[in-house]
Amino acid sequence: MPNLKAAVLTVTPFQQNCAFLWDEGTKDALVIDPGGEVPRILAAIDQLGVRVTKILLTHGHLDHAGGAASLRDALAARTAPEPAPPIEGPDPRDAFLLDGLEDQGAKYGLDDIRNVRPDRWLAEGEVVTLGEHRFDVLHCPGHTPGHIVFINRAAQFAVLGDVLFQGSIGRTDFAYGDHAALIAAIKTKLLTLSDDFVFLCGHGPGSSIGAERAGNPFLR
Numbered sequence: 001m002p003n004l005k006a007a008v009l010t011v012t013p014f015q016q017n018c019a020f021l022w023d024e025g026t027k028d029a030l031v032i033d034p035g036g037e038v039p040r041i042l043a044a045i046d047q048l049g050v051r052v053t054k055i056l057l058t059h060g061h062l063d064h065a066g067g068a069a070s071l072r073d074a075l076a077a078r079t080a081p082e083p084a085p086p087i088e089g090p091d092p093r094d095a096f097l098l099d100g101l102e103d104q105g106a107k108y109g110l111d112d113i114r115n116v117r118p119d120r121w122l123a124e125g126e127v128v129t130l131g132e133h134r135f136d137v138l139h140c141p142g143h144t145p146g147h148i149v150f151i152n153r154a155a156q157f158a159v160l161g162d163v164l165f166q167g168s169i170g171r172t173d174f175a176y177g178d179h180a181a182l183i184a185a186i187k188t189k190l191l192t193l194s195d196d197f198v199f200l201c202g203h204g205p206g207s208s209i210g211a212e213r214a215g216n217p218f219l220r
């Protein structure tokens with residue numbers, strides 16, 4: 001990925017991968033799924049020496065979205081009088097989850113979780129940019145109704161949230177889960193990418209489309 005760099009910080013008791021993508025030339029960065037532990041995320045931003053231009057959310061679960069509002073506020077204090085970096089995504093079908101983050105956090109004893117409303121909802125076919133880098137938005141429901149993923153075709157790189165993992169797939173045992181929809185989204189939208197695509201996911205190590213096509217037991 002010329003000039004496009006990536007790093008991951010694992011946050012929350014759910015061991016969620018908060019991802020940082022940045023352009024090595026401009027140092028402009030995206031933060032994807034800041035689920036919590038915002039002071040650690042801010043420290044990582046400082047250590048990388050990047051300037052956050054957007055906060056992206058793949059879906060509305062608390063371990064992915066619970067820290068987004070606090071991160072935006074913390075960055076606003078740094079960038080004032082310039083506006084805070086906007087929060088973009090997920091698809092609006094996850095609005096009910098974003099509205100219930102504080103209730104969910106309280107159930108798990110997490111006091112740093114805040115409800116959040118994105119500045120821009122994202123839908124299938126829309127594009128998120130980081131300077132010259134383009135990320136296509138694909139809607140991959142099933143784990144949640146409004147789950148989206150980010151695909152950089154030039155770099156053959158993707159951030160897939162809780163849709164597809166190394167050797168596994170996202171949970172669908174929620175009232176709103178839909179196993180058939182998840183499998184359909186993976187097969188029609190992700191397995192149609194080339195084997196060389198590498199991806200980061202919400203939990204555990206990343207992988208490649210080729211490796212999951214060949215060995216993921218949930219996709220046989």
Ligand SMILES: [Zn+2]
Nearest residue numbers: 059061143162
């Ligand atoms: Zn999730």
